[in-house]
Amino acid sequence: MxxxxxxxxxxxxxxxxxxxxxxxxxxxxxxxxxxxxxxxxxxxxxxxAPLLAERDLKQALPDLRIDLTDAYASRRCGLDTLIGERNSSLGKVYSASKQLSYELRFLQQLAQCLQQRWDSDELLAQLQQVYQQKQLSIDIAFNNMLLTDDTLRKELLGIRKTLPLKDAPGYSETWQALSELTRLQQLIAEQNWHAASQIDIEQQLQRLYQFNFxxxxxxxxxxxxxxxxxxxxxxxxxxxxxxxxxxxxxxxxxxxxxxxxxxxxxxxxxxxxxxxxxxxxxxxxxxxxxxxxxxxxxxxxxxxxxxxxxxxxxxxxxxxxxxxxxxxxxxxxxxxxxx
Known part of the structure; x- marks a missing residue:
């Protein structure tokens, strides 16, 4: 025009x-x-256009309990530390973003664990089952972050404040944060748990929160x-x-x-x-x-x-x-x- x-x-x-x-x-x-x-x-x-309420969007993650009677297995994989973190007072009240980060770190650790040699077929089968179940639930954890995280909800709900005429501060930071979250989404789809677990989710959310762009x-x-x-x-x-x-x-x-x-x-x-x-x-x-x-x-x-x-x-x-x-x-x- x-x-x-x-x-x-x-x-x-x-x-x-x-x-x-x-x-x-x-x-x-x-x-x-x-x-x-x-x-x-x-x-x-x-x-x-109204958005669905947070309570109507959040899904419960499957309650998986690793019943490893042989503590050696969890120590050998480094899972004992992660399990302890999740069962701590802070772990029990994780935000959706921290829960996603935890799930990614758990999958990465478990993937490495499964590459080791195991003398017990029973323990190996148990770990493989947990790994499969965690892979199936990771999308729920990711969507819970997208749909219920406080910072993202604030962005989606909007704020009654317009942008400046030009060169609005926070544009590049916002683009970078959203790009990292889309990269995380792609890495999860590729089941690249190592790379996905390296993305600092909290840092990206902080960038969005800072500017509310x-x-x-x-x-x-x-x-x-x-x-x-x-x-x-x-x-x-x-x-x-x-x-x-x-x-x-x-x-x-x-x-x-x-x-x-x-x-x-x-x-x-x-x-x-x-x-x-x-x-x-x-x-x-x-x-x-x-x-x-x-x-x-x-x-x-x-x-x-x-x-x-x-x-x-x-x-x-x-x-x-x-x-x-x-x-x-x-x-x-x-x-x-x-x-």
């Missing part, structure tokens, strides 16, 4: 409307409303779509017939041209381009993580649908300016690009 005019201002020049994108959109909205002597658009932002992104997409839709509804009441009858210039048109060049180009457009960049990089990672979970549909609505809605509203908005520029003596000099 392009409105071909000629360059007017450097896109890097951002007017002083506050750092966050919603402030830029609100300021732009207010200025246009004053020009048209029109009440500001109103209407509450619709609630996002994903939660802010989804709110920014929703609010941008909403504000642009309000703007478009207001602008639909005005066209070249009322703004420049007979193609005549006016002070109102000059003010509109100034608002377009000073606030739409370096702020609103820049903001939507930044949101698009974040969405195109982060959503595929979220989609990969949650594609086989009960949350994929509401997440698609929260991210994909609002992103597409923002793009559609922006396209309609640019079309209004294009039509006005062709039919009225606005003489806009800029290149407008959609997200």
């Amino acid at each position: 392009k409105l071909w005019l000629l360059p007017i201002v450097a896109l890097s020049l951002v007017a002083c409307t506050g750092n966050n994108g919603d402030k830029a959109l609100t300021n732009y909205q207010q200025r246009l409303a004053r020009v048209f002597d029109t009440p500001l658009p109103n209407g509450d932002l619709a609630a996002p 994903v939660g802010r992104l989804q709110y920014s997409l929703r609010l941008s779509q909403h504000q642009l839709a309000q703007l478009n509804a207001m602008l639909e009441q005005h066209n070249s017939t009322t703004l420049c009858p007979g193609g005549r210039d006016s002070e109102q048109l000059q003010i509109l041209a100034n608002i377009f060049g000073k606030y739409f180009i370096p702020e609103v457009q820049l903001y939507t381009v930044e949101l698009s960049r974040y969405q195109q990089q982060l959503w595929p990672l979220l989609q990969q993580l949650y594609q086989h979970t009960p949350l994929i549909t509401p997440l698609q609505q929260r991210f994909e649908q609002h992103y597409d809605g923002m793009r559609t509203e922006l396209s309609h908005h640019v079309t209004w300016w294009q039509n006005l520029n062709r039919q009225c003596p606005l003489a806009l000099n800029a290149t407008v690009k959609g997200p």
Whole structure:
């Protein structure tokens, strides 16, 4: 989507409307409303698609008990330390992420154990059975982390705070954290327990918690779509017939041209381009993580649908300016690009 005019201002020049994108959109909205002597658009932002409650998503892990009458077996494999850890007071209240880390370390240790020579076929068979059962339950542990971890739930539920106009802090850290979690997902699918157990899950969650970038992104997409839709509804009441009858210039048109060049180009457009960049990089990672979970549909609505809605509203908005520029003596000099 392009409105071909000629360059007017450097896109890097951002007017002083506050750092966050919603402030830029609100300021732009207010200025246009004053020009048209029109009440500001109103209407509450619709609630996002609801997520299932944590209690409806968590699954119980199979209660596996290793009944090794010969303590030699557990000591030889190093399982006695892990079993003791799980049975400790802290181990009994592990979070979903710590539980997953424990399960991965247990599988890695048990895989090494099974490569040793065993004189007792009975003990070997018992260990092999535990290994098979643990492999079958690891997906439950991973999904429990995805669906019930406090940090991830906060990201998925969102936060009522938009991202900055540009260069939002935490983007690279968020991308790295999500990339590591998707790599963990792949390693589990490959049953590469050694590599999977080396990933520091808590570190990735801490990166997400620190910036809450994903939660802010989804709110920014929703609010941008909403504000642009309000703007478009207001602008639909005005066209070249009322703004420049007979193609005549006016002070109102000059003010509109100034608002377009000073606030739409370096702020609103820049903001939507930044949101698009974040969405195109982060959503595929979220989609990969949650594609086989009960949350994929509401997440698609929260991210994909609002992103597409923002793009559609922006396209309609640019079309209004294009039509006005062709039919009225606005003489806009800029290149407008959609997200």
